[in-house]
Structures are given as structure tokens and as C-alpha cells.
Amino acid sequence: MLALDLLYRHGKPIDRHHPDSIELSELLRAAPIYPEAQRKGSFRNSDGVALKLQNLLSAIDPNRGLSFSKTDTEVVAEFPISRKAELAKLAIAIREALSDASEIVIGDQEDIEFQEGKFLTARHRQRDRRLRKKLIEARRPGGLKCEICNFTVSPNASRSTDSFFEGHHTIPLAAAEGERTTRLSDMALLCACCHRFIHRLIADNRRWVGTTEAAAARKALLFESKGTATVV
Incomplete structure (x- = not known):
């Protein structure tokens, strides 16, 4: 989607030396959504970005004779040139989700509101990356404490905790x-x-599991394991 937006913005493929090819490459390479251990040196480099624009143009015009994938065809079909403006808005939202957004100075009260849940694609919803930071800031004065296992860190502990x-x-x-x-x-x-653990419970049970239920499940597992293993 980001590559197609780039193609629509320029009206034609751009080469690997173009600043926009390099910028998109750097954004994708920095995004923490692909295991680094599985990446090759060429992962999402500017050559790949330039090639993807060529692939997408071929998906739009198969008569060019160049190769393109099933995914290229699906993206082009979902976002034809007539939806260029809509794709541009989605591309901005995706970029914001992938990038480290600029910090906004706001208070740490528990009634701070964040807008979430906007569909970025058919499969992904936008999450506000500030939530975790502000939650920790709000809880730090009383000490940080896990609401399932009660693991606690002192309010005076280093920020690394x-x-x-x-x-x-x-x-x-x-x-x-x-x-x-x-x-x-x-x-x-x-x-x-x-x-x-709680997300694994949700996946295994195929339903939502609250923190209270997760805490009870954790205690049950620890109780069962005491007879066969040392629990730390």
C-alpha cells in the first residue's frame, strides 16, 4: 500500500536513488514488525522499493510484460487510481503507526483519552503508541506492579525497569x-x-480473557507444577 501510494504520487516508478525510495526503505527497515534474525542484508532496501513500484505498475498494466505478484494485483484492485486520495490518507496513518510518533506533552491523569481502533487495512487496527508510556508514567509514583502476578518495581527504581x-x-x-x-x-x-501469557490464553480459548481470570489460571498452573518442578 505504501509503495502504491508512492507510485500514484509520482505518476510513474522512481529509481532506487530517489529520496522517496530511500525514505520508504528506511521506514520499512526500521519498523519492528519483522524478526531481524530472518532478514537478509537486502531486506526492504531501496532497490526493492524501486522494483516493487515496477511490479505494481505491471499489475495495473499487464501489457508491460514485467512480473507481478498476486498481492500486487489484489492491492491494485482494492485501490485503483480512483481511490488515490483515500489510499494517501491510509498511507499517512500506516506511516504514523510504523514511525516513532513525536511525543506530545500531556498530563498523566487516568482520564486522558486516546483515539484508537481506526482501520489501517482490512486486517489491522491503529493503536496509539503513547498509551504504554503514559500508563507507566501514571503508575510510577506508587510503584509499577503487574496486575496478574503482582511483580513489583519500586517508584525509585531506574527508568530501565x-x-x-x-x-x-x-x-x-x-x-x-x-x-x-x-x-x-x-x-x-x-x-x-x-x-x-494472557494473549496465549485468549488465543487458546478463542475468547476474551480478563486479567482476573488470567491471574487465577496462572496460580493454577503454578500449583500444578510445584510437584514436578521448582517455580521461581
């Missing part, structure tokens, strides 16, 4: 049909382990 914690929506974004307002009071502070 923030990395132990993540923000978890207590109400799933999927429950809303479109955008919604999220307050810090709608978020739970969880340690990274419990955050992964």
Missing part, C-alpha cells in the same frame, strides 16, 4: 466497530511475561 512492563487493553479493540476513545483507566499494566 520500565522495560519489564507493557500496557494491555482490558476491553478488546475488536469490540468496537470503528474508532473509539481509550482512557488510561481502560488499560492494565502487566509484566511482559504475563502479557504474553
Whole structure:
């Protein structure tokens, strides 16, 4: 989608030396959405960006005789030139989601509102990247504490201990049909382990699992394991 937006903006493919090819390459390479261990040196480089624009143009005009993928065809079919303006807006939203957004200085009260849930594509919803940071700032004066396992960090601990914690929506974004307002009071502070655990419970049970139920499930698992292993 970002490459097609670039193609529409220029009206033709651009080469790998063009500043926009380089900029899109840097954005995609910096995005934390692909495991770095699985990346090759050429991963999303400017050559690849330039080639993708050629592929997309061929999907628009197959008579050019160049190759293009099924995904190229699907994207072009979903966003023809007549939807250029709509695609441009989606591209901006995707770029904002991939980039480290500029920090906005706001208070740390629990009633701060964040707009979330906007559809970026048919499969992904936008999340406000400030939520975790502001949640941690709001909870730090009383000490950071996981709401499932009760792992606690002192208010005077170094800022590096923030990395132990993540923000978890207590109400799933999927429950809303479109955008919604999220307050810090709608978020739970969880340690990274419990955050992964609750999402695995949700996936395994194929339904939403709250933090109270997750805490009970964790205790049950620890109780079962005491007879066969040492629990830390």
C-alpha cells in the first residue's frame, strides 16, 4: 500500500536513488514488525522499493510484460487510481503507526483519552503508541506492579525497569466497530511475561480473557507444577 501510494504520487516508478525510495526503505527497515534474525542484508532496501513500484505498475498494466505478484494485483484492485486520495490518507496513518510518533506533552491523569481502533487495512487496527508510556508514567509514583502476578518495581527504581512492563487493553479493540476513545483507566499494566501469557490464553480459548481470570489460571498452573518442578 505504501509503495502504491508512492507510485500514484509520482505518476510513474522512481529509481532506487530517489529520496522517496530511500525514505520508504528506511521506514520499512526500521519498523519492528519483522524478526531481524530472518532478514537478509537486502531486506526492504531501496532497490526493492524501486522494483516493487515496477511490479505494481505491471499489475495495473499487464501489457508491460514485467512480473507481478498476486498481492500486487489484489492491492491494485482494492485501490485503483480512483481511490488515490483515500489510499494517501491510509498511507499517512500506516506511516504514523510504523514511525516513532513525536511525543506530545500531556498530563498523566487516568482520564486522558486516546483515539484508537481506526482501520489501517482490512486486517489491522491503529493503536496509539503513547498509551504504554503514559500508563507507566501514571503508575510510577506508587510503584509499577503487574496486575496478574503482582511483580513489583519500586517508584525509585531506574527508568530501565520500565522495560519489564507493557500496557494491555482490558476491553478488546475488536469490540468496537470503528474508532473509539481509550482512557488510561481502560488499560492494565502487566509484566511482559504475563502479557504474553494472557494473549496465549485468549488465543487458546478463542475468547476474551480478563486479567482476573488470567491471574487465577496462572496460580493454577503454578500449583500444578510445584510437584514436578521448582517455580521461581
